[in-house]
Amino acid sequence: MVGHAAALLRDPLAWLARCAASGSGEGIHRLRLWGRPSYLVTDADLVHEVLAGRAGDFDKGGQFYRNAREIFGDTLVTASAGKHPHQRRRMRPVFRRARIAAAVPAMRLEAGRVADSWTSGGEADIVRGSVLYAHRTAVRTLLPVLSTVEVDRLATASARLIEDLFLRTVLPPQAGALLRRRFDTSLRTLREACGAAVPEARARAADERSGLLAALLETSPQGGGPASDEEARDHFVSLLMAGTETSVSALAWQLHHLSRDLPLQHRIRDELHAVAGERPVTLADLERMPLLRRATAETLRCRPPLWMLLRTSVREVRLGGYRFPAGTDFYFSPHQLQHAPDVFAEPGSFCPERWPERGPSARDRSFLAFGAGPRRCLGDQFALTSLAVATSTVLTRWTLTPAAGRAPRARLRTMQVPHALRLRVERRHSGL
Template sequence: MIAIHNEPPGPEGAWGIANVADFHADPLRFVTRCAREFGDVVRLGQDNYLLCHPRDIEHVFVNSQRSFAKETGQKPTWAKTGSYHHALMHTDGKDWLYKRRLLQPLFKRDRVDTGAEPIVAAAEEMIASWRPGEVRALEGDVAPLSAQVVGRFLLGSDLSANEVQRVTSFLAWSFRPLPIRIPRWLPTPRNLRFRWSVLQFDRAIYGLIERLRERSRGSSNLLELVQQARDGEEGCLAPPWYPRDELAIMLLAAHQPTAIALAWTLYLMALHPEVEARVAAEVKQTLGDRRATAEDAERLVYTSAVIKETLRLYPPVWMTARDSLQEVELGGYRIAAGVSLALSPWVAHRDPRWFADPDTFRPERWLDGSLEGLPKYAYFPFGGGPRLCMGAWLAKLALVLVIATVVRRYRLTLAAGAKVTPFAAASFLIPQGVRLVPTART
C-alpha cells in the first residue's frame, strides 16, 4: 500500500515571493527543474501544485467535471484570473455542457474537411508574397494566414491579421499562470495594463461583431450560434455580452496556437534539412502536380509525424490548470479542495521516462514503434478528457495542408545569425526570432 502524505516537496521559497521571481525569470526552466528535482507532485506555492505523471494528469482531465474545475471556473467574479468568463473555455457544469453541445457541430470532421480548399488558398496567398533569397520574419507571415483560416472557418468572413491581433493580443498576455495569484483589484503595472487593454479590446470585439452580424445572419457559424445561446437552457449563463466573451476566447484559442505551431514546424524543418527533404519528397510523391486536399492529411504520414514531434517539443499551449473541488489523492499526496493544479505538456513531453533523447527532434519516433506502450497522457498537446480541444482536427488539417503547400514551391533555411528562442507568454509558447530564407524548388 502506498503511503499517503499531506504535503508534496517543492523549491525553496515556495511560501514566499522567491518562486514568483524564479517563475517570471524563466518559466520553462523553472517548471522543468521543479519536475526533475522534486518528483511527480511539486508544491510551487501555497495551494499551487505541479502534476508531472501521466497517471495523475489523466485523473484530472477525465474527472474534470466532478472533482476538478477550470482554473477560472468555480470562483466568484472578483477572484478569477481573467475576464470573459462566460465563454465555453471558462465555464463548468451545466453551463459548459450546454455551450459545448451547441458549438461542437462547428468542429465535426466532415465540416472541417470542407475548409481544406480555403486553407490551401490562404497558404498560396502567403507564399505568393515571398521572393527567393529574401529573409522572412515568419511571425509576420503565419499571423495573417491563421487569421484567414479562422475567419473563414468560424465566422464565414475574412479577418485581417490586424483585426485578429487587436481582438486577441492582450488576452495572450493576461492569462499567464502564476505560482501565486495576484488579485485583479491591486493597482500593479500588470493589472493596470490589463484594465487599459480591456477597454481597447471591447472596442475591437464589438466593432467586429457589428460588422459580421448582418453578413452572418441565417448561416451556421460561431457568431450565429453564440447569439442563440443567449436564449439557452434555464440555468445556463449567457448574458447579453456572451457573444463578446465567446468570440474573444474562441478566436484566441483557434488563431494563436495554429500560428505558433506552424512557425515552430517550419523552423524545425529549416533547422533539420534532412527532415525537410523527406517531407518534400513525400509531398511530391503523394500530390504530384495537384493541390493538397483533406484526404491528403491521412496520406502524408511522415509529414504528420513531423507535426506530432513539433507539438511534442514545442506545444503551443505549454501549461494549463485545474482547481480541485474536493479532497483527492494524487501521486501519493492528499490534495485539499481549492488547490490549483498545473498540468504542463512542456514538462511531460520532455520527460526521459517516456521519450528517449527527449530534447532531440526525431519525427521517426512516431513511426518506428519505439513509442508503443506510451502512457496516454504523456503526450497531450490538445488537452484531454471531456474538455479535449474541439479544434484539434482543424489545427492538424491546417498544419498538414500549409506545410504541403509551402514545400512544393520552396525550401526554407535559417537566416544568417537567426537566434530562435521560446517565450512562455500566458499559456502560449511563442517562438521569437524565426527568420527564414525561401529558395525556389527547381
C-alpha cells in the same frame, strides 16, 4: 507572496526541468505562488487522473479564467465545469469532418497569400507570417461570406485582441482596466462584424461550405437548437481566441524544425507529390501523409503551444496519496511531461520517426498537446488540418533554411511562440 513566481517568469522551462528532477519522485511539488495553495504535478499518471480519471473533482480556476469569463462569458474554452458539457455539445457540429473538409480551400488560399509575399533569396519573418495565416484563416473559415478586405480588417482586430488578452487576463482587474479601451474596441469590431454576417450565415447554415460558425446556427437537437445571434457573436470571438495563437505557435515551430532538416523537407514533398500530384491538396490527401503527420506530432511534442495548464479542486481530493482541500491549484506542464527522458529517448532531439504512422494515441499519457479527458481540445482535427495545409503549401513553393544569426528562443506567455524567427527562403521551380 511572490515565491517561485520569480524563477518561473525568469526561465520557465529550466525551472520546470529542475522541479521534475528534484524531490522524492512522488510527482507533486509544493509551490509558493501569489499566496495561494498551489502544487506542480510532474507525474503523467497523476496529471491524467486530474484531467480524465477524476475530472469532476477539478475545474478551470485561477485569475486567468476568472478574468476570461468576465470578458468572453461561459463559452467552450472558459466555461466552468457545470456549463462545459452543454457548450461542448453545442460546438461539436462545428468540427465535424465535412465542415473541416469544406474549410481546406480557405486554408490553402490564406497559406498561399502568405507564402507568395516572400522574396526568393531573402529572409522571411516566420512568426509574422504565421500570425497573418492563423488570424486570416480563422476569420475566413468561420465566416466565408466576408470579402478579402473584410477578412484582413477583422484579422488585424483579432491579432490585436490576442496581444492584449494575456495582460488583460493575468493582471488584477484594476490594472487590466488600463488596457480596456483598445481591447474593447477590437472586441466590438469583431462582434459587430459577426452580427452583420449572421443573417446570411443562418440562411445558408445547412450548406457545409457556409463556414464553421454557420454550424452553430443549424437546428441541432444534440446541441439544444440553433444558437441565438448573441451566442453566435460570443462563440465567434471565443473560437478566434482559442484557435489563432495555438496555430501561430505550432506553424512557426514546425517551419523552424523543417528548416534545419533539408532531407525531411524533400521527403515530405515527395510524399505530397505521390498523394496529390500537382492538384490542390484535400483533407483526404492529408490523411494519407503519415510522414507529415509524424513531423507535426513531433513539433507539438517538442514545443506544445500550451506549455502550462491549471486545474483547481472543487472539493477535498486525494492525489498521489495526499489529501488537498477544495480551492487548491494544481499546475502541470505539457512541455515538461513531453520532455521526460524516461518516456522520450533524447527528448531534446526532433525525431518524427519516434511516432507510429497514425501519430500519438489516447494511450500516450505523456502527450498533452491537446489536453485529455472531457476538456480535450474539440478542434484538434481542425487544427492539425490547418497546420498540414499551411506546411504543405509553403513546402511546395519554398525551400527553407535557417537565417544567419542566433537560433530563435521561446517566448512563453499564454502560448509558447518562437521569438525573432527568420528563415532564408529559396523559390522552388516545377520539377525540382
